[in-house]
Amino acid sequence: VLELEHALARRDAECVASCVASLVGLGPGLTPSGDDALVGLLAVLQRLAPAGAPWLAQLLGPVVACQLDRTADISAHYLRLAVAGHVGERLIALCDALAAGTDDEAQAAAADVVASGATSGADALLGVLSGVRLVAATAAGDQAVAA
Amino acid sequence: MTAAHVVVANAYRDSVALLAISSKLLSLHGISAASVVMATPANVDNLVDAGLADGLTASPSDLVVAVAGADGAACEAALAAAAELLAERPADDGGAVAEHPPSSIQMAAMRDPSLNLALISVPGDYAAAEALKAIKLGMSVMIFSDNVPVQRELEVKRAADERDLIVMGPDCGTAIVNGIPLGFANAVRRGPIGVVGASGTGTQEVTARIHELGCGVSQAIGTGGHDLSEAIGGISMLRGMRWLEDDPDTTVVVLVSKPPHPTVAAAVLAQAAGMSTPVVSIFLGADPDEAAGEIVAAGNLAESADLAVALAEGRPAVRAGLDVDGDARAPLDAIVDAATPRQRFVRGVFSGGTFCFEAQLVLRARGFEAWSNTPVAGNATLADIATSVEHTIVDMGDDGFTQGRPHPMIDPGLRDERLAQEAADPTTALLLVDVVLGYGSTMDPLSGLVGVLERAQPAAIVHVCGTAADPQDRASVVERLRSCGALVAETNAEAAAWAAYVATRLAAR
Numbered sequence: 001v002l003e004l005e006h007a008l009a010r011r012d013a014e015c016v017a018s019c020v021a022s023l024v025g026l027g028p029g030l031t032p033s034g035d036d037a038l039v040g041l042l043a044v045l046q047r048l049a050p051a052g053a054p055w056l057a058q059l060l061g062p063v064v065a066c067q068l069d070r071t072a073d074i075s076a077h078y079l080r081l082a083v084a085g086h087v088g089e090r091l092i093a094l095c096d097a098l099a100a101g102t103d104d105e106a107q108a109a110a111a112d113v114v115a116s117g118a119t120s121g122a123d124a125l126l127g128v129l130s131g132v133r134l135v136a137a138t139a140a141g142d143q144a145v146a147a
Numbered sequence: 148m149t150a151a152h153v154v155v156a157n158a159y160r161d162s163v164a165l166l167a168i169s170s171k172l173l174s175l176h177g178i179s180a181a182s183v184v185m186a187t188p189a190n191v192d193n194l195v196d197a198g199l200a201d202g203l204t205a206s207p208s209d210l211v212v213a214v215a216g217a218d219g220a221a222c223e224a225a226l227a228a229a230a231e232l233l234a235e236r237p238a239d240d241g242g243a244v245a246e247h248p249p250s251s252i253q254m255a256a257m258r259d260p261s262l263n264l265a266l267i268s269v270p271g272d273y274a275a276a277e278a279l280k281a282i283k284l285g286m287s288v289m290i291f292s293d294n295v296p297v298q299r300e301l302e303v304k305r306a307a308d309e310r311d312l313i314v315m316g317p318d319c320g321t322a323i324v325n326g327i328p329l330g331f332a333n334a335v336r337r338g339p340i341g342v343v344g345a346s347g348t349g350t351q352e353v354t355a356r357i358h359e360l361g362c363g364v365s366q367a368i369g370t371g372g373h374d375l376s377e378a379i380g381g382i383s384m385l386r387g388m389r390w391l392e393d394d395p396d397t398t399v400v401v402l403v404s405k406p407p408h409p410t411v412a413a414a415v416l417a418q419a420a421g422m423s424t425p426v427v428s429i430f431l432g433a434d435p436d437e438a439a440g441e442i443v444a445a446g447n448l449a450e451s452a453d454l455a456v457a458l459a460e461g462r463p464a465v466r467a468g469l470d471v472d473g474d475a476r477a478p479l480d481a482i483v484d485a486a487t488p489r490q491r492f493v494r495g496v497f498s499g500g501t502f503c504f505e506a507q508l509v510l511r512a513r514g515f516e517a518w519s520n521t522p523v524a525g526n527a528t529l530a531d532i533a534t535s536v537e538h539t540i541v542d543m544g545d546d547g548f549t550q551g552r553p554h555p556m557i558d559p560g561l562r563d564e565r566l567a568q569e570a571a572d573p574t575t576a577l578l579l580v581d582v583v584l585g586y587g588s589t590m591d592p593l594s595g596l597v598g599v600l601e602r603a604q605p606a607a608i609v610h611v612c613g614t615a616a617d618p619q620d621r622a623s624v625v626e627r628l629r630s631c632g633a634l635v636a637e638t639n640a641e642a643a644a645w646a647a648y649v650a651t652r653l654a655a656r
């Protein structure tokens with residue numbers, strides 16, 4: 001996930017593709033951990049990326065969509081929806097809390113996400129964390145350019 | 148060190164189950180590694196890298212179980228154990244692992260052809276269609292949903308009637324069938340009294356009272372609130388009466404309703420006249436002294452239970468009335484003596500619609516008009532349901548309060564807020580409250596209410612509708628209410644009669 005985050009940050013499409021290929025379908029669970037992390041990452045990039053950086057989600061989404069045959073049907077369906085911008089209510093609540101809520105609200109929303117599934121929630125949170133770092137770095141970069 | 152694996156094609160288990168199976172396999176003797184994962188390329192690569200799955204071929208929607216252990220025998224044993232664990236179906240709340248619950252009435256009927264009652268609780272627009280499906284499969288129906296158009300109700304009830312089936316509802320909140328409470332219903336022992344009720348909380352008051360009097364209920368059949376209108380003609384009540392007449396376990400029948408339309412009342416009376424089973428009626432708002440024919444008419448809900456129990460036990464059915472006698476007066480006189488000159492009004496805040504209705508009737512019969520969001524004849528409609536004036540008795544379960552909110556019997560929060568508002572009003576002399584126990588109702592009816600009552604300056608009279616067998620335990624609820632100063636009446640009618648007594652004395656000051 002960290003490798004994917006770095007590849008996205010430097011817009012390295014080839015590396016993004018290979019990271020996604022190794023994440024999709026990776027790990028335990030009916031929705032493998034790698035898929036859950038990707039769902040969390042996609043949710044943040046789509047909902048929280050600054051107006052100037054839609055390219056983050058645009059870079060990641062299609063790559064994920066190409067790799068869906070590498071995971072189980074149910075998980076592939078979740079990923080397909082996530083690429084199209086649809087994720088679970090708890091993830092949406094977390095994104096909203098991160099965007100506009102207090103620290104306490106964000107913490108509570110994160111706890112809700114972790115509480116879902118056996119490990120899916122925690123795996124998704126890993127993706128969320130990665131996404132938040134990316135969004136923050138991109139916003140900082142924009143400010144530097146503007147200055 | 149050897150490894151073995153097995154592929155289960157197109158197998159889905161939720162993650163909790165997969166992880167549980169992995170850890171069980173790891174705990175087996177001689178097993179050093181175990182993995183139960185979806186056979187995605189990424190996972191297969193990892194398994195192959197780890198030497199757990201040489202030569203594995205599978206598709207991403209297959210499940211792979213791979214183990215490594217001391218010898219071949221340990222591995223084989225682990226795979227056999229995995230197969231067994233994967234085949235297991237949890238007995239009860241297995242979540243996603245359990246058998247898929249039936250997703251249609253037809254599917255349920257195919258699984259168990261002996262089913263003969265369907266409980267329908269879908270939005271009103273769809274309830275009639277679902278009911279018709281069930282009726283065509285030979286099932287009687289309880290329709291919990293409301294907002295079913297009258298024309299559709301008639302259609303559904305006629306279809307059922309043609310097949311000797313019954314439709315309980317629409318808007319039927321309470322029934323007890325073969326001892327099983329459905330919807331909002333109390334834990335009531337089985338016995339000789341059959342109830343047919345058009346009112347949910349009315350049926351709860353009658354059945355709970357029967358239990359508290361030591362008797363029991365054979366069946367409590369709901370009809371929904373519109374059944375006794377001219378348009379529907381009492382189809383469900385008449386059928387319910389016939390069924391109870393034919394039921395060898397039923398020796399007395401109680402009918403619970405607001406007054407039927409005159410043509411329907413005539414049909415009900417005619418049917419009662421032809422029955423060998425005695426019939427007690429409580430038609431709220433009708434004068435019991437004007438009752439005709441074979442029906443034993445009661446003056447209030449609880450009294451209908453008293454009369455029915457007397458009949459079931461071979462005693463004469465004598466109406467007791469609602470006089471506030473000597474013993475009951477002392478605490479009520481104390482309320483009057485403690486009231487400031489400004490404290491003049493009774494404020495009733497109800498969660499049970501029929502309790503609100505009956506309380507208004509009792510006060511009305513003693514000369515007190517009250518404002519309400521659901522006024523009885525002779526009472527006036529509140530201009531603003533959020534603001535009480537003079538004597539006010541509100542039904543917090545009515546649509547005006549419950550839009551987008553749970554019913555106060557499920558979540559008493561709004562009811563408690565309203566009580567706090569009334570308690571803060573310096574003109575409030577007395578709070579009149581119902582607490583409805585039983586299945587369907589909140590398990591915590593008191594925490595908000597007690598907070599209000601402990602702070603409340605005005606006194607409170609509370610009626611608790613429930614039985615000792617209810618999950619909320621009536622005795623401890625009553626004790627808690629008394630401990631914070633509330634007067635607890637035995638019945639809703641008694642609570643209202645007490646309130647009327649206080650109001651009479653306050654008015655005479």
